[in-house]
Amino acid sequence: MRGAGDEMQIGERIAFYRQRRGYTQSQLAGLVGRSTDWLSKIERGDRQIRRVDLLTDVAAALRVTLGDLMGQPVLLEDDKERDNIPAVRDALMAPGRLSRVLFATTEVPPPDLRQAEQLVEFLWSDYQRGRIAEVVDRLPRLIRTAQQLEDGARDVGDDARRRSWAASARTHHLAATTLSKVGEADLSWIAAERAMKAADEADDPLVLASAARAATHALLAVGRYDDALSLGETAARWLDPQVAAGNPNALSLLGMLHLRTAVAAARRQDRQSAEELLEHAERSAVQLGEDGNYWQTGFGPTNVELHRLSAGLDLGDMAWVARRGENVDVGHLPVERQVTHMIDRARALSYLARDEDALGLLLDAEQAAPALVRHSAVVRETVKTMHKRAPVSAGARSSRLLGLAQRCRAVR
The missing domain is CATH 1.10.260.40 (lambda repressor-like DNA-binding domains)
Incomplete structure (x- = not known):
């Protein structure tokens, strides 16, 4: 503290x-x-x-x-006595990452590349299911494996070298996104920077664009909106050849970059740029033609609508978000997207003083993905505000609201 x-x-x-x-x-x-x-x-x-x-x-x-x-951030080790975030920090800040020359070693056998690739994709699936605590619990080992893959990349063939760096980029992207979700903005930036460096070595524009998406998340978390816009727009241009060829992976990554930059524009109150970027994303979604999940983006027409609502929230359009958000069907999207949408709707309703409706949404979101709700700074702030203005009956406030406030560490 x-x-x-x-x-x-x-x-x-x-x-x-x-x-x-x-x-x-x-x-x-x-x-x-x-x-x-x-x-x-x-x-x-x-x-x-x-x-x-x-x-x-x-x-x-x-x-x-x-x-x-x-x-x-409320530490994840408060739940089930797990001691996870410090272990992730130790893995990211290991001295060996400062210099491969000084800390070069041949004593550790290289990890199995195929197993490492499978594990990172498995954990990405866990992340999308909202199982954040489980992801954080396994991140330290996965990060160390990625570091070993980087160290051994110079001693393998070209294909294995590129796959090793790509696996590291995917690992650090997952770390950056997860850490951002639980409020560890500084660690998220370290992980995002590692993802970008690994992606540079992977020699794959899709890997690089995906890592750039992680970096935009990290930049948004620390309030660097202009930098997030610049990075997202630069990475989007990098994807032009793959998009022109109709690659659905490239379309999905391009769409997500436009969505993240739209949020950045909205947070700096640039409504026109936000709307233009949302329109770019919508064109990609129409071209894709489905709510897909290429590269774990969950990208498609519905995700565009969710980001339109998120941008509206940042632009202060609370009544519009509350009204329009109620009619969006998200049941087919990954749990993480569903829960994020419920949190956005709850925030809009809370701003409109519709606290009972907001509380119901937050409790539903918590049931779907407890860690995503309990470790969210915006949820914690929303619950504090609701708790402060809640009516006192028989000497106590709503037990449902108080329980949520305690689980979110919004009150002692």
């Missing part, structure tokens, strides 16, 4: 870091172009910051990270 506690709301964290920086409310409000009254209401919890770009501006003015204001 670096500073403000997990039980604090965003406004309380802003006050905490403002006071540590020695700013008055008037000074901080001036730095972000807002009134002192606005900031006072935010800090008291009488008003919420609905726009992520504004929260990013506040974080920059306070010289803290977006994660500091959203709340530190």
Whole structure:
């Protein structure tokens, strides 16, 4: 824990870091172009910051990270006594990754490449089923296997060399995406950078585009929206030859890159760019002609609609998201996509003070994928707000809401 506690709301964290920086409310409000009254209401919890770009501006003015204001991640080792995230950190930050020359060794036999490829695809399937805790539990070993494949890549033939680097890229992409989901933004960036470097060596534009998708996730998690846009657009151009040939893998990856950059544009309040990028993704989805799952993207017309709603949420279109989101059928999509959609709908409903409806969605989402809900910073913040304004009956708040708040570590 670096500073403000997990039980604090965003406004309380802003006050905490403002006071540590020695700013008055008037000074901080001036730095972000807002009134002192606005900031006072935010800090008291009488008003919420609905726009992520504004929260990013506040974080920059306070010289803290977006994660500091959203709340530190709730460690997965709190559940079932698993000690997973520190083990993932140890694997990613092993000294041997600093220099292959200094730490070169021939004592460790190379892992079975085929088994490693099968395991990473199996864990990708687990991720899409919402089994985040299980993925994190096996990531340390998988990352070490990927590192061994990298070390041995120079001693094998061209095909095995490319497959080894591709397996490493897929492994680190999975790590980056999973770590981002549980709030470990800094570790997610390390994993995404490793994925990009491995993809460079794999000499496959699809591997590189997939790794770029991981990096856009990591950049979004730390509030670097312009960088996410730049990377996504550059990677999309890289796929042009494969898309022109009608490759469904390339179409799916291209579509997902457009969707992630659309979210980045929405978070910096660029509605026009967000809509244009969503239209690009929609054209790819129409060309694909199905809700497919090439390269574990879950890409297709329905996923485009989900990202349209997500962008609307970031743009402040709460009533539209709540109304339109109710009519989207997601039952055929991967569980992770279904749960993310339920969380988005719940956030919109909470902003509209429809807390009972929001609570029902979050409980349904938790039943489908407990870790995805309990370790989400946005869920935690939503539940805190709902808990604070919940009516007290017979000296206590709703037992369903209190139970969820406790499981999300939103209250003590």
